[in-house]
Amino acid sequence: MFGWECGRKRWMTAVAVTLGLAAAALGLYQGNRQASLQQSIAGEVIRFHILANSDSQEDQELKLAVRDEVLASLEELLEGSSGVDDSRERIREHLDEIQAEAQQYVREAGYGYEVTAELCRDRFPQKTYGDCIFPAGEYEALRIKIGEAAGHNWWCMVYPGLCFTEENGAYVSEESKELLHQVLTEEEFELVAGEGRLVLRSGFLRLLGIK
Numbered sequence: 001m002f003g004w005e006c007g008r009k010r011w012m013t014a015v016a017v018t019l020g021l022a023a024a025a026l027g028l029y030q031g032n033r034q035a036s037l038q039q040s041i042a043g044e045v046i047r048f049h050i051l052a053n054s055d056s057q058e059d060q061e062l063k064l065a066v067r068d069e070v071l072a073s074l075e076e077l078l079e080g081s082s083g084v085d086d087s088r089e090r091i092r093e094h095l096d097e098i099q100a101e102a103q104q105y106v107r108e109a110g111y112g113y114e115v116t117a118e119l120c121r122d123r124f125p126q127k128t129y130g131d132c133i134f135p136a137g138e139y140e141a142l143r144i145k146i147g148e149a150a151g152h153n154w155w156c157m158v159y160p161g162l163c164f165t166e167e168n169g170a171y172v173s174e175e176s177k178e179l180l181h182q183v184l185t186e187e188e189f190e191l192v193a194g195e196g197r198l199v200l201r202s203g204f205l206r207l208l209g210i211k
Contacts, residue, residue, distance in 0.1 A: 037191045038137040044084055044183050046091070046159040047124065047139045048074075053113050053147030062109060063146060067154055069105050070098060070144065074158050084183070087159040091119055091142055102144055113147030127155050132177065132192050 050070070052063035077094055081087045091098070099117035106113050120143055126136040142158055160179045181189050 037188050038135040041134070041184060041188050041192065042137060042139045044188075045134075045139065045157055046084060046087055047141040048156045048158045049122075049124075049141045049143040049153060051143070051145045051149035051153040052151030053111075053149065055151040059146070059151050062106065062111060063151065063154060065109065066102050066105055066115075066144065066146060070102055071156075071158075073098065073101060074142075075161065078159065078161065081159065084159055088119070088140070091158070095119060098142070099144075102146075106146065111147075115147075116145045118143050124155065132180070134192060 048071075050063055050067050053059040074091075077090055078087050081090065095117055099115060102117060103115040106115055119140065121138055121140050122143070123138050124134075124136060124141070127134050160183055177193070180192065184192065
């Protein structure tokens with residue numbers, strides 16, 4: 001009986017070690033895969049980032065109002081765009097106009113804040129738009145700063161056009177999801193749409209003998 005108990009403990013220890021190594025390996029694989037896919041995704045999209053002067057209610061409301069004004073102009077500016085390169089060039093060519101429009105709106109709203117607009121690259125945290133999740137990493141973005149730009153900010157996409165505002169933030173319509181599907185590879189889209197994470201999870205469960 002004693003020998004059987006020892007054998008059982010050794011077997012359980014071996015299983016625990018094996019599962020731990022498998023989990024670590026899967027985590028490393030998933031991390032490397034997501035990092036590689038994030039870089040590929042970043043080359044196909046342009047994000048939109050607007051920073052409020054502060055977190056006061058007035059400044060946050062102003063941020064959202066400026067957002068709506070700029071998005072309306074961008075929708076017209078990017079209509080018929082042939083891709084991310086074309087969209088980038090259109091934004092670059094009209095960057096001064098975008099900034100001037102935002103500045104004018106702020107002035108007419110009764111605020112003395114200076115507004116700046118730039119096309120830049122920066123790190124973004126993981127962000128969810130409805131049921132689409134964009135991994136954290138470096139992305140190109142149209143960034144608008146209002147005043148001190150010290151308040152909570154707001155993100156979305158200007159290419160493909162995923163900026164659909166609603167009371168709680170942003171969501172992705174089925175039409176826009178299809179457009180996103182067209183500009184990303186199948187593997188990239190699976191990661192954004194969550195399908196890739198489900199595949200990995202299912203594989204891990206099978207490895208554990210759970211599913």
